[in-house]
Amino acid sequence: MRQVTIELNGQPLQVDSDRYVIEVADEYGVTIPRFCYHGKLSLAASCRMCLVEVERAPKPMPACATPVAEGMKIHTRSPKAIAAQRSVMEFLLINHPLDCPICDQGGECDLQDIAVGYGNNASRYRESKRVVVDHDIGPLISTDMTRCIQCTRCVRFGQEIAGVMELGAPGRGEHMHIATYLEGSVDAEISANVIDLCPVGALTSKPYRFSARSWELSSMTSISPHDILGSHLRVDTLRGEVKRVVPAECEALNECWLSDRDRFSYQALTHPDRLLTPEIKRDGRWQKIDWDSALTYAAEGLLGVVKESGSSALGALLSAESSVEELYLAQKLLRGLGSHHIDSRLWRSDFSTQQGDPHRPGFAKPLAELMAVPLLLVIGSDLTKEQPLLAQRVRRAARELPCEVVALNPIDFDLRLPASPLSQHLAPLVLEGHLAGTVKQLAKLSGSAVAEPHREWIEQASVGTREEALADKLAQQHGQISILLGAHAMALPNYGRLQQLAALLAKLSGASLSLLPTGGNSAGAALAGALPHRLAGGATIEGGDAGMSWPQMFSEGLKGYLLLNVEPVDDCLDSQLAYQGLAKADFVVALSSYGSDLLREQADLLLPIAPFLESEGTFINGLGEWQSYFATVPPQGESKPAWKLLRVLGNLCDLAGFEQMELCDVTAELREIVSPLDDSDSVAVTAVSVADPSPSAGLQRLAAAAIYRASPMLRRATALQATQDGVRADTLRLSSATATAAKIDVSATDIELKAADLSLTLNWVVDEGVPPDCFYLAAGSEAARRVPLQGRFELSRVAD
Numbered sequence: 001m002r003q004v005t006i007e008l009n010g011q012p013l014q015v016d017s018d019r020y021v022i023e024v025a026d027e028y029g030v031t032i033p034r035f036c037y038h039g040k041l042s043l044a045a046s047c048r049m050c051l052v053e054v055e056r057a058p059k060p061m062p063a064c065a066t067p068v069a070e071g072m073k074i075h076t077r078s079p080k081a082i083a084a085q086r087s088v089m090e091f092l093l094i095n096h097p098l099d100c101p102i103c104d105q106g107g108e109c110d111l112q113d114i115a116v117g118y119g120n121n122a123s124r125y126r127e128s129k130r131v132v133v134d135h136d137i138g139p140l141i142s143t144d145m146t147r148c149i150q151c152t153r154c155v156r157f158g159q160e161i162a163g164v165m166e167l168g169a170p171g172r173g174e175h176m177h178i179a180t181y182l183e184g185s186v187d188a189e190i191s192a193n194v195i196d197l198c199p200v201g202a203l204t205s206k207p208y209r210f211s212a213r214s215w216e217l218s219s220m221t222s223i224s225p226h227d228i229l230g231s232h233l234r235v236d237t238l239r240g241e242v243k244r245v246v247p248a249e250c251e252a253l254n255e256c257w258l259s260d261r262d263r264f265s266y267q268a269l270t271h272p273d274r275l276l277t278p279e280i281k282r283d284g285r286w287q288k289i290d291w292d293s294a295l296t297y298a299a300e301g302l303l304g305v306v307k308e309s310g311s312s313a314l315g316a317l318l319s320a321e322s323s324v325e326e327l328y329l330a331q332k333l334l335r336g337l338g339s340h341h342i343d344s345r346l347w348r349s350d351f352s353t354q355q356g357d358p359h360r361p362g363f364a365k366p367l368a369e370l371m372a373v374p375l376l377l378v379i380g381s382d383l384t385k386e387q388p389l390l391a392q393r394v395r396r397a398a399r400e401l402p403c404e405v406v407a408l409n410p411i412d413f414d415l416r417l418p419a420s421p422l423s424q425h426l427a428p429l430v431l432e433g434h435l436a437g438t439v440k441q442l443a444k445l446s447g448s449a450v451a452e453p454h455r456e457w458i459e460q461a462s463v464g465t466r467e468e469a470l471a472d473k474l475a476q477q478h479g480q481i482s483i484l485l486g487a488h489a490m491a492l493p494n495y496g497r498l499q500q501l502a503a504l505l506a507k508l509s510g511a512s513l514s515l516l517p518t519g520g521n522s523a524g525a526a527l528a529g530a531l532p533h534r535l536a537g538g539a540t541i542e543g544g545d546a547g548m549s550w551p552q553m554f555s556e557g558l559k560g561y562l563l564l565n566v567e568p569v570d571d572c573l574d575s576q577l578a579y580q581g582l583a584k585a586d587f588v589v590a591l592s593s594y595g596s597d598l599l600r601e602q603a604d605l606l607l608p609i610a611p612f613l614e615s616e617g618t619f620i621n622g623l624g625e626w627q628s629y630f631a632t633v634p635p636q637g638e639s640k641p642a643w644k645l646l647r648v649l650g651n652l653c654d655l656a657g658f659e660q661m662e663l664c665d666v667t668a669e670l671r672e673i674v675s676p677l678d679d680s681d682s683v684a685v686t687a688v689s690v691a692d693p694s695p696s697a698g699l700q701r702l703a704a705a706a707i708y709r710a711s712p713m714l715r716r717a718t719a720l721q722a723t724q725d726g727v728r729a730d731t732l733r734l735s736s737a738t739a740t741a742a743k744i745d746v747s748a749t750d751i752e753l754k755a756a757d758l759s760l761t762l763n764w765v766v767d768e769g770v771p772p773d774c775f776y777l778a779a780g781s782e783a784a785r786r787v788p789l790q791g792r793f794e795l796s797r798v799a800d
């Protein structure tokens with residue numbers, strides 16, 4: 001890069017020639033006021049607040065849109081620059097209301113701050129101010145559009161970052177205003193970032209609105225449990241209550257953004273379901289008890305199951321959103337009691353190739369390297385809903401590099417990217433066939449043979465034009481490809497084979513393979529041993545000694561369960577199996593922050609635990625980074641950090657290794673176990689059972705975790721539930737062709753679903769992205785509670 005010499009306020013500087021004046025000023029600590037400029041957005045240069053004097057230029061220049069040039073002399077504080085800046089300030093205040101005392105942005109408003117430096121103390125204008133009518137744009141964002149200074153940050157954010165233009169700037173001149181083009185809500189999964197972007201109080205947080213003044217708040221940082229990046233959070237509290245969550249800047253992970261689920265899930269802290277005291281079920285009635293009795297009862301219950309039915313009758317379901325310390329102690333407790341039936345992969349259905357799983361699910365490379373490729377293959381992922389902030393990085397890579405994104409999904413998800421002609425949406429077995437054919441063709445192109453145990457299976461795959469086209473593309477870009485295997489693939493019944501095919505594709509094309517499961521601490525759960533086939537630190541339990549996966553536990557009908565931060569019916573991919581499985585148990589102890597009716601029906605003992613914002617711990621993100629967080633507010637009621645309860649339970653069960661006094665003792669113990677492990681491994685080749693190539697007759701249900709139903713906290717964030725994604729979670733989706741074949745009127749709003757002895761009426765919509773003979777009903781939704789994951793389904797119109 002060529003260097004140029006410039007002068008900034010008399011200081012000579014050598015800077016890169018591709019930089020703008022405002023960037024250089026920021027780097028050297030020279031303050032230039034601005035409204036429309038934002039480092040992550042394109043240039044608009046519309047507000048003119050950043051005007052500076054450039055010698056020999058006929059008039060002041062906008063620093064955000066003026067590139068540096070050799071010999072340029074810039075003055076940001078000269079009389080000419082200050083006069084220009086003050087004029088712009090006066091111009092902006094002509095129409096801006098003087099309502100700071102009742103504005104939520106007061107105290108943290110760019111306009112307010114800059115007006116102190118550049119505004120007059122009295123207005124020269126006597127004319128009426130412009131008024132803009134407000135519209136309801138959904139449950140997340142409040143509008144006071146009369147305050148808008150038309151910087152268009154919010155519009156550019158939608159266009160460039162979120163990939164969906166929810167807001168626009170219709171009208172011209174005096175009539176220009178910011179609004180939705182069509183009547184609709186602004187609640188795509190990262191939309192609420194416009195709240196932080198808006199430099200005035202035009203867009204504010206609806207859930208937070210009028211609940212505190214910014215100068216009263218105390219702030220702490222924390223880590224997100226919902227996404228695999230481990231986004232950094234700033235948690236603002238007032239008198240022991242979380243008032244709002246905003247992004248804490250971390251350029252390597254979440255940059256300056258936050259997904260809406262991370263921003264608003266704090267609402268669940270005050271949900272009426274909060275469990276505040278230990279409770280025990282006696283003769284079918286729930287009673288509050290003290291902690292000593294509750295813990296003694298829990299230990300006796302677990303030991304009782306072992307004594308009565310043997311340790312193999314005991315299982316544990318653990319949340320991949322719990323901390324590594326909690327997960328480590330929970331699996332240690334179960335293993336100390338003699339059982340390996342431990343699982344945290346509750347949104348996955350096929351475990352046939354689990355021995356080939358990498359030790360740490362997540363990213364194969366740092367994010368910057370992962371995105372710096374010309375070809376990205378997304379297999380089985382609704383990226384925008386599963387990993388919203390990763391999706392915006394992919395969109396940026398697609399736009400800037402450019403990187404071609406090929407999506408091979410069971411449903412035609414809207415990834416908000418230019419569609420690649422190689423992208424396809426295919427029913428699960430057809431998708432498998434397509435990948436197998438591509439592997440076969442790629443092996444032929446590269447002159448390599450597919451080794452055992454996959455050779456025979458791959459040889460049988462058929463190769464058509466679409467497999468040839470994809471294989472050609474992979475061969476062309478050899479070594480410069482990233483493959484992302486997502487949560488929708490993991491939810492499919494043939495995931496084992498899809499995983500192996502992705503691994504073969506990666507091997508033959510020199511690609512990196514990253515796994516993106518649901519649950520922000522999935523990597524931590526795997527390393528902490530919250531798996532039936534691996535101990536903490538990754539040691540494999542061979543063959544028959546391995547424990548059962550969660551579907552096996554429920555099918556086998558275990559007699560006792562320990563639940564950690566899990567409501568099985570809503571947190572397992574197959575709600576019906578979970579419901580029936582728990583009904584067979586004699587003793588269920590749930591360490592939970594919430595006591596729903598359903599959990600009360602199935603548990604015998606409820607122990608209230610503090611959610612992540614009320615406790616400390618560590619999450620390991622998809623990059624393998626250990627990120628610790630502290631309690632931002634005290635635990636509510638009598639709830640306690642789960643790690644302390646698990647440690648006491650270990651002692652009460654008379655197990656060795658539960659002597660830790662502090663949380664850091666648990667963390668250090670796990671770190672020592674994990675440290676020898678090389679967790680940079682990828683999916684290992686392992687044997688698979690070959691599928692019957694003819695798809696089974698009848699309808700197939702497709703399901704995965706709905707974005708706002710995937711954890712107890714998310715389900716209880718009321719603002720998220722009111723978004724389009726929240727409402728749609730209970731809606732069945734199928735194509736018009738499938739509906740017509742079932743003689744269903746596509747204009748009808750309800751549909752009848754029959755499966756085994758079940759018959760229920762559901763809301764439905766036409767979704768042409770769902771493949772033929774399939775329907776989609778999200779897991780974790782209320783509608784899905786009674787619907788099995790697999791079986792014979794019939795859809796019909798609702799009888800008049």
Ligand code: SF4
Nearest residue numbers: 148149151152154198
């Ligand atoms: S609403 Fe806020 S962010 Fe959007 S244009 Fe107006 S001032 Fe800028």
Ligand code: FES
Nearest residue numbers: 045047048050064
């Ligand atoms: S910040 Fe430069 S014109 Fe707005």
